[in-house]
Amino acid sequence: MPGSPRRADRGPHQRALAAKLAALADGAPPWGRWPSAAPARRGLDRMPPIDIDPAAITGTPLERNALMAQRLAKVHALRQAAAGVAYPNDFAPSHTAAQAMHWFSSDPVHLHPFVALEQGAPMDLERPPPAGAPVVFSPRVHMAGRVLAINVKGKVAFLRVIDRTAAELPGLRAAENRARVATGLPERDVQVPTFQFYFSRDDDPDTFDRLFKPTEGAPWEGPLCDVGDIVGGEGLWFRTRTGEQSLWLKSAAGRPALRILTKAVRPLPDKFHGLADKETRLRQRYVDLVMNQDVREIFRKRSMVLRGVRRFLDDRGYVEVETPMMHTSLGGAAARPFRTHHNALDMPLYLRIAPELHLKRLVVGGIERVYEINRNFRNEGLSQRHNPEFTMLEFYRAYATYTDLMDEVEALIAELALQVCGSTTVHWGSEAGGTPREIRLAAPFARVRIADGLQRWAGIAEAGLGDERVLRARAAELGVHIDGHATLGKVQVELFEAVAEPHLVQPTFVYEYPAETSPLARRNDRDGGVVDRFELFIGGIEISNAFSELNDPVDQYQRFAHQLDQRAKGDEETMDLDIDYVRALEYGMPPAAGCGIGIDRLVMLLSGAESIREVILFPHMRPEGAGGGERPSAEPAPVAG
């Protein structure tokens, strides 16, 4: 149904816009006046991929989108106006929003609206400040950021702008609010991540009109500035009538008061509802970060967690190392791997499932306290708690036992909670009713043996703990699925985790694991059937796994051999026999204990995120448009015409 007739009644502006866009689509230059003659109505009816300036944007996949076509035309207009430079890089901000705001927040005098005068400048006798208004001398301030809202009100415009200090502004505003209330002023909304540009047309009429008003005869006759653009402005810091600290844009030395530094040719999502679609949020994380402040906050906290972990361990004499991510044999954990291939050597490689065996080689070598924070890769299902690649901290400490590490982990987590959340009490997850759980991360944490948990939560009598048939029968009663290949120890652990995890909301060390499920852990001196190992559960999920290390090379060799037996019986998650690791142990590894902590999960806990994908910037997703479907190809859009 080409040429739909219902468009015939569009008004003069729409006709002009259609003509404008049609001209662009035909490759005609976008400058010049709108044609007065009735244009051919085709631009908006069948908009081809638009390529306004092939030299600048060839190769960019552009969509059939009138909004983008307009903005590309604005880019062209900007280029015309700036001697060919549409994306300048000569603007140097002098202040961030936080710096500028901090500058005036502490002084009660400045809490009231005032007139700003440029430092060193003579009083403008033609425009003297109103009688009684306080006058403050401001330095010339240059600030930049992304425009999140434009509010043009007659001959004055307000821009909400966000810069890298967005996360600090609520804190500054809160402090300012306290001072305001103390001086009898009304409170203001604190949770505002943006700062404000104030632009009065009187201060730079040309720039004002070009950016915010339609201008007949200009290369693009509409306003050039849109929400999403990255702008730089200069002027004086002051406080508006309503008490909002703002940059009062004023031109100087012939420079425009406000410049578009980067034109956003793709529009941002709805300024109020923001970006809600979960898929788009994760795939286009850059938009998510622009629109959603809580997302920025999560990753700020993640950075703080990593910094805090490093500081904690560095202060205790640990050395940070990096060990290979590509392994020739599987070890250090029970998991299925990703496989890859080295072409020149023509050999298979695995992405590592754990760094453990390399780190303990370093302990053999005399790095008695060592840690690594890096990615592990496990070829298993995805879930709220699992991403194929995840960040793991592992640290090893000679002359220490797993109970020593319990103390160390308690101290680490409590300290991180204080640094990141300001409290050892955090709120995380939701119970059935939807209320967040309060989790107390102050030491000491509860400690519970596997055997105790089985008795308490699965109702197994003490006599039945060692009887695989009893355990399997109880598991079946409880509806807990247990793998048919599982041996006694594995049945114990699986049943325990199934029944106990709901009870492990507050931090709890679970310990005394069966030896057969822990081929790298040291046997308990009194009971050789269990190993000196713990897992730390918080919020019902496993955060950490640690044990006293097995340093008896003969025992280690036999445990590897047992793993191979298990594999022969069908267990897919067994370790390879790492003969070089045994050789290392033969040289002698000091008694030691080691610990792994899932950083992603720890960040979830400390940031309140319920899904691991919320705390990973780019979580694994299927490739966009995988398997059929009509997706824009990655090839350059054909030039129109």
Place this chain on the structure above:
RNA sequence: GGGCCGGUAGCUCAGUCGGUAGAGCAGCAGACUUUUAAUCUGUUGGUCGAGGGUUCGAUUCCCUCCCGGCUCACCA
């Protein structure tokens, strides 16, 4: 992989018991010199995820497929 729910304008969402769709925001235009989700007025914009079937007619009903969310199972 199984189950449940979903895909409608650039964004957030309504709606159509089968007769080719609406709102708010964004855009365009008008008014407005201290707003802050500004307001008021007018207006543009849609292959209703893709393909096939039934039908005079499908965005709606049926089938298949694609994509996503939640969830179960393995795993940290």
